[in-house]
Amino acid sequence: MNKVLIIGGGAAGFFTAINAKENNPSLDITILEKGKEVLQKVKLSGGGRCNVTHACFEPQELVKFYPRGEKELLGPFHQFMTGDTFEWFEKRGVPLKIESDNRVFPKANTSQAILDCLHNAIHRLNIQVLRNQGVTKIHKHEHRWVVTTKVQQFVADYLVITSGSSRKTWDLCKVLGHSIVDPVPSLFTFNIKDKRIKELLGVSVPNAKVKLADTSIENSGALLITHWGMSGPAILKLSAFGARFLAERNYKHEVEVNWLGEDFETILDRFYELKTSQAKKQLSLKSPFNNIPRRLWERLSESAKIKSSQNWGDITKHQIQNLATELTRGIFHINGRTIFKDEFVTAGGVDLQEINFKRFESKVHKNLFFAGEVLNIDAITGGFNFQNAWTGGYIVAKSIASDA
Numbered sequence: 001m002n003k004v005l006i007i008g009g010g011a012a013g014f015f016t017a018i019n020a021k022e023n024n025p026s027l028d029i030t031i032l033e034k035g036k037e038v039l040q041k042v043k044l045s046g047g048g049r050c051n052v053t054h055a056c057f058e059p060q061e062l063v064k065f066y067p068r069g070e071k072e073l074l075g076p077f078h079q080f081m082t083g084d085t086f087e088w089f090e091k092r093g094v095p096l097k098i099e100s101d102n103r104v105f106p107k108a109n110t111s112q113a114i115l116d117c118l119h120n121a122i123h124r125l126n127i128q129v130l131r132n133q134g135v136t137k138i139h140k141h142e143h144r145w146v147v148t149t150k151v152q153q154f155v156a157d158y159l160v161i162t163s164g165s166s167r168k169t170w171d172l173c174k175v176l177g178h179s180i181v182d183p184v185p186s187l188f189t190f191n192i193k194d195k196r197i198k199e200l201l202g203v204s205v206p207n208a209k210v211k212l213a214d215t216s217i218e219n220s221g222a223l224l225i226t227h228w229g230m231s232g233p234a235i236l237k238l239s240a241f242g243a244r245f246l247a248e249r250n251y252k253h254e255v256e257v258n259w260l261g262e263d264f265e266t267i268l269d270r271f272y273e274l275k276t277s278q279a280k281k282q283l284s285l286k287s288p289f290n291n292i293p294r295r296l297w298e299r300l301s302e303s304a305k306i307k308s309s310q311n312w313g314d315i316t317k318h319q320i321q322n323l324a325t326e327l328t329r330g331i332f333h334i335n336g337r338t339i340f341k342d343e344f345v346t347a348g349g350v351d352l353q354e355i356n357f358k359r360f361e362s363k364v365h366k367n368l369f370f371a372g373e374v375l376n377i378d379a380i381t382g383g384f385n386f387q388n389a390w391t392g393g394y395i396v397a398k399s400i401a402s403d404a
Contacts, residue, residue: 001026001027002028002157002158003156003158004028004030004157004158004160005032005145005154005160006030006160007147007159007160007162008031008032008162008163008166008372009031009032009033010040010041010042010162010164010372011039011041011118011372011389011390012162012372012373012389012390012392012393013162013371013372013393014031014038014118014121014122015389015390016162016371016392016397017029017122018121018125018127019393020397020398020400020401024400024401024402024404025125027400027401027404029127030128030129030130030154030156031128031130032133032135032149033129033131034132034163034166035132036131037131038129039115039118042114042386043112045386046103046383048110049105049109050105050106050110050114051381052105053082053096053386053387054102054384055098055104056102057082059073062077062082065384066378066384066388067240067378067379068347068352068378069352069375069377069388072377073357073377073388075358076395079395079398080390082104084390084394086104088390089114089117092121093117094106094113095107102382104383132150134150135169135172136148136149136150138172138176140365141155143157144157145158145159158369158400159367159368159369160371161374162372162374162389162393163374164373165345165348166374173350176368177364178351179351180349180350181347181349181351181376183347183349184347185243185337185345185347186240186243186345186378187339187378188236188338189229189230189235189337189339190229190231190239191334191338192230192255192332192333193335194332195299195303196299196303197230197299197332200295200299201226202226203224203295204223204225204232204293205222205259205292206222207220207260208221208222208234208257208258208259208261209234209257209261210234210235210257211258212238212246213255213331217238217241217242217245219234219241221234222234223235223257225296228338229334230255230257230332233380233381236380236381237380237381240345240347240379243347246334251336251337252334252335252336254334255331255332255334256329256330258329258330259296259328260292263328268321271320271324275312275320276313279312280311280313282311283301283306284297284298284310300326300330304319304323304325304326305319305322306319306322306323345378345385346373347376347378348376349377350374351376352377358395359395359396360392360395360396361396369396369399371389371395372392372393373385373388375392
């Protein structure tokens with residue numbers, strides 16, 4: 001009987017174990033978890049509802065949401081994709097739903113539905129899950145893997161590492177001859193102190209464009225003003241694609257904000273039209289754009305050197321240009337970042353050049369597999385990191401089940 005050892009009791013580890021056992025019931029599978037609890041990210045994801053995946057059904061489109069891993073995941077997504085995730089969970093009694101922003105959740109609206117599904121499968125298939133088994137050493141003896149934990153020693157024919165963003169595990173991978181891309185935070189908000197957004201906590205716009213100044217790194221989406229600066233999908237996506245760039249600059253840089261998502265010339269033309277059509281109306285009283293809240297409009301007008309008493313007909317060409325600039329090319333200084341522990345994601349991990357993505361197997365050692373965030377793969381928010389875990393786990397399971 002072939003023994004499979006999986007290091008990491010998260011989504012990728014459980015998914016690997018379940019699919020491997022279902023495809024090859026003769027496998028003896030054990031999951032080692034360093035802590036007291038398993039599947040913690042699944043439990044906490046999506047505010048406790050579990051953002052299972054994202055309703056994007058074309059591999060060529062799906063890979064664009066991965067700042068690291070875009071090229072490598074294209075082939076794997078042709079093997080196990082979003083639609084396969086839907087089918088997998090629904091076959092096991094967990095129907096999924098697509099929300100208006102294309103995020104996917106269980107219809108039960110709680111992560112417990114996913115947890116119960118995975119736990120039930122583990123028990124049904126007699127897969128052993130051992131907690132408090134922090135791994136201290138991995139080595140190969142002849143053709144088998146020997147894994148030492150703080151508690152005991154294990155021997156296996158196949159070793160799967162799905163431990164997520166774990167520096168200790170990455171250090172063990174280095175000993176095995178793998179290169180590790182140094183991890184840096186991804187998915188964080190920007191700390192910004194600026195009088196234009198001071199005390200505007202909770203103000204948001206639905207479709208801003210944001211860009212790291214003097215780069216081609218840009219993104220769009222809803223932007224939320226917080227007490228520490230800026231957040232929301234637009235900022236989080238920008239942080240993911242700019243993770244390494246910002247880390248190299250110690251999270252001090254400038255972000256260019258287009259609050260409307262419209263180009264400068266279009267807004268300029270609109271203002272000249274308003275200067276004529278609304279000549280006797282006070283500019284600061286009401287935003288001419290439905291997606292710019294009045295308080296933000298007042299601050300941007302003030303920053304453009306427009307007095308609160310001025311009418312549209314009285315504003316100068318210079319003031320119009322200043323206001324159009326504030327709305328479409330506003331520059332804000334980033335001075336640090338804020339990370340939410342429950343949603344923590346890193347850019348970094350096992351070098352992707354050392355992985356055969358047809359099997360998610362190491363090119364350095366036969367019968368050594370990786371899946372999930374232990375690899376240098378990460379995505380923006382919205383269920384994409386889980387889809388990477390499901391896809392990687394499925395392909396690893398299929399590879400082991402067919403080999404054993």
